[in-house]
Structures are given as C-alpha cells and as structure tokens.
Amino acid sequence: MNYFSEQIVWQEVPGEVSLAFTISGCPLACPGCHSAASWPATAGQPLTPDYFSSRLQQYQGLLTCVLFMGGEWLMDELLLLLRLARAARLKTCLYTGLDEVPESLKPWLTYAKTGPWRRELGGLEAPGTNQVFTDLRTGACLNHQFHQ
Numbered sequence: 001m002n003y004f005s006e007q008i009v010w011q012e013v014p015g016e017v018s019l020a021f022t023i024s025g026c027p028l029a030c031p032g033c034h035s036a037a038s039w040p041a042t043a044g045q046p047l048t049p050d051y052f053s054s055r056l057q058q059y060q061g062l063l064t065c066v067l068f069m070g071g072e073w074l075m076d077e078l079l080l081l082l083r084l085a086r087a088a089r090l091k092t093c094l095y096t097g098l099d100e101v102p103e104s105l106k107p108w109l110t111y112a113k114t115g116p117w118r119r120e121l122g123g124l125e126a127p128g129t130n131q132v133f134t135d136l137r138t139g140a141c142l143n144h145q146f147h148q
C-alpha cells in the first residue's frame with residue numbers, strides 16, 4: 001500500500017482532528033476526481049505499519065481520528081492499519097467511492113463517507129449530493145454537519 005499524501009485535517013471528519021492519508025491506486029476513475037494523480041498504485045510512498053505507527057506516536061495526544069481516503073481495495077493491509085489506530089485509542093474513518101462499506105471493515109471504522117464523486121451532484125456540503133457521511137456506531141447520517 002502506498003500513500004499519495006498525508007495531512008492533518010479538521011473538517012473532513014466533523015468534531016475530530018484527523019491524520020488523513022490519501023491511498024494510491026483507487027480503481028474507480030470517477031470523472032473529475034481531484035486526486036487523479038494518485039490513481040497509479042505505485043504513486044507516492046509506502047505506508048508501512050512501522051511508518052504508520054511512528055506517525056501515531058509522533059502525534060500522540062494531538063489526534064482523535066485517522067482518516068483513510070481510499071484503500072479498501074487493499075483490504076488486508078487497510079485492516080492492519082485500522083487495528084493499529086484502534087489500539088492507539090483513535091477513532092477511524094474511511095472515505096470510499098463505493099456505495100457501501102465492505103462488511104469486514106465495518107467493525108474497525110467509526111465513520112465512513114460512501115459514494116463516488118459526481119460533479120453534477122457535488123460533495124457533502126451540497127444538499128443534493130449522492131455521498132453520505134455516516135457515524136457507523138449509530139447509523140446516523142451526519143451530512144448536515146457539512147452544510148454551511
């Protein structure tokens with residue numbers, strides 16, 4: 001598994017300070033994708049368990065969540081990282097272009113954004129979006145928290 005970018009984000013997961021990784025190799029090829037440069041699986045740098053753990057250690061006490069933008073196409077590797085995040089007592093979120101979160105990931109995720117990018121419908125801030133942000137602990141849709 002390679003990651004294309006890594007950053008601390010405040011708005012992508014409401015109420016959480018998240019360490020976000022954009023995972024390389026998304027196979028969905030949504031027209032208008034704003035991270036098309038991350039489509040090649042070899043783009044970016046390896047996201048090894050050791051590297052991931054070192055980042056969690058470095059940010060200890062500052063983060064509340066880890067966000068994976070993609071990666072569900074490398075299920076076993078993603079599960080390992082989710083387990084490490086949970087062991088560090090962090091919440092977890094997946095942004096996926098799939099309409100459903102794969103069942104095997106659900107026990108390890110606190111939140112998920114589902115649905116492919118459709119330019120004409122807009123993102124989570126758009127009232128008519130096809131995308132859904134869900135608190136998987138309760139099943140509640142949190143899209144309203146993205147409206148301005």
Ligand code: SF4
Pocket residue numbers: 026027028029030033034035036070096097098116117
């Ligand atoms: S799911 Fe996301 S990363 Fe993948 S092609 Fe669609 S917009 Fe791009």
